[in-house]
Amino acid sequence: MQNFSYHMHTNNFGIFDGRNTPQEMIEEAEKIGFIKIGISNHLAFHPNMPDQSQMFFSDFNKACDIYKRVIEDIRTASLNTKIDVKVGFEVDFFPSSEWRNLFEKIQKEIKADYYIGATHYLRDKTESYIMNLYYLQKHHELEIKDKDLTLYLNNYWDNIIESIKSRYFNFIAHLDVCKLFNFCCDPFWNDKKFEVIETLASYKQPYELNTSGWTKIGEQHPHTWMIKELCKRNVPVIISDDAHSVNMLAQHFEKAEKLLADINYKNRYCPIFNF
Template sequence: MPQDFTLHTHTIGCDGKNTPAEMVARATELGMQAIGISNHFIVHPKIRESNFYPHAVRGGYSQIYSASFDEIMARFVPIYQEIERVAKNAPIRVLRGLEVDFFPDDKWRQNFERAIGVLKPDYLIGACHFIEYGGGLRNVHDMANANPEERAHMLNAYWGKIGMAAESGLFTWMAHLDLPRKVGVGIGDEWRIREYDTIAKLAKNNTPIEINTALQPMPYPSHRILQMVARANLPVLISDDAHRVEQIGRFFDSAEQLCTQVGIKNRLSLQKILDFSNKTL
């Protein structure tokens, strides 16, 4: 039996295509014992000045980016109320999460802690979709378009930020560790040491990771990283990163096989996630 809960999912109000009620109905149909909705929590004062922002506007998902905490809270409060409402009548457990873009500065952290004090999420997924570079925000597409030297600087900043997110102690687990692989960046063997350092930081701070089946045929993170994860005995869970009902539980079977193949034995249970959250949130 593959993992029977899914906690990394997105709904309308964010960049997902279905309502919380539709997502819960599908998870129930698949025999899941729990589903968590974890919409993007991305706040940065310069977010609208970035290269990617016009693409997000054209793609119709720019609402997921906020320039202030007040702005994001106004958006999240009704989303959380709706999830709460659906949870009350659901036959399975429904949790409220956030997929958070971490920014390593004191002001961000202060505001973030204020926000989670209001929202009271059940768990927090740490993510790094953006890095601060050259005075602005950059994403993986900027990395792909950069010259090799700049790309290497950005990728270094990326791994540095994953390490800092682990050290922050804020996150229940880290999402899609090697996200730049989405655009073919960071694949070379020269990145092994940087990845190894980051896994060591995650292990030191006891921060779990996910196998994210949205990328196929090889999910995040790579085989190379998963072997390090297995050796460090980091706890692992499987995420589908579903943005629509059809994606719930996608490739969970092959992700289970992958765990066996690379020797991952430490699996993050739903109970451990809830225990972690009770302790820190």
């Protein structure tokens, strides 16, 4: 069984993200037999970010200060463990050159070990409207017209495609996380999903089999048919628990291993760090 995970969250931002401290996550990871881990809290930064809070930022300096503090906290917590601990971020990617320039600056400032590419936002073309999928219902979503929603969902897939092409990321998170909110489950969206598959293949971009969906909706991310198509194209895959608490570490890993074994998936990915 895969004895590592590079996608997990801690409580460094306060109330929103993980439930446990870095120390607790590291101790539990060691206890269950992981030999190496990466802690990847959210990096959700955009000049037009609507929800200002401990976790979502529009202010560059404030964001960098907090990310640096998070990294330092995790590095300190990892001093007394035998397992290898890396510090990364699960980054909300945006395709505009404005966002890319700022993200490249953030990378230089904070010097994390690795970055996971993610898309948790719906957006318009110009990125003046951006809305977190998880907060959609809380805000006046009923006001979104069907036509606009189709456009935003189209941008969701384009966002993933552009995140792959950016080559910023070690791997891409939960390709179809939108299905948690019942979006894009219709075959109408299969062309877009194939576009993502083909882009992952041509960029040889690793992606994750995210096990957290099994608890939430009874299915992993991405769909099994997508994993089969990605297997045919020999795209590297990594299993992620996306743990937000100690009891989610390695959750459903046996099931994930079985799924990969059943389709004879050979190309497994693990980040390699050169320091």
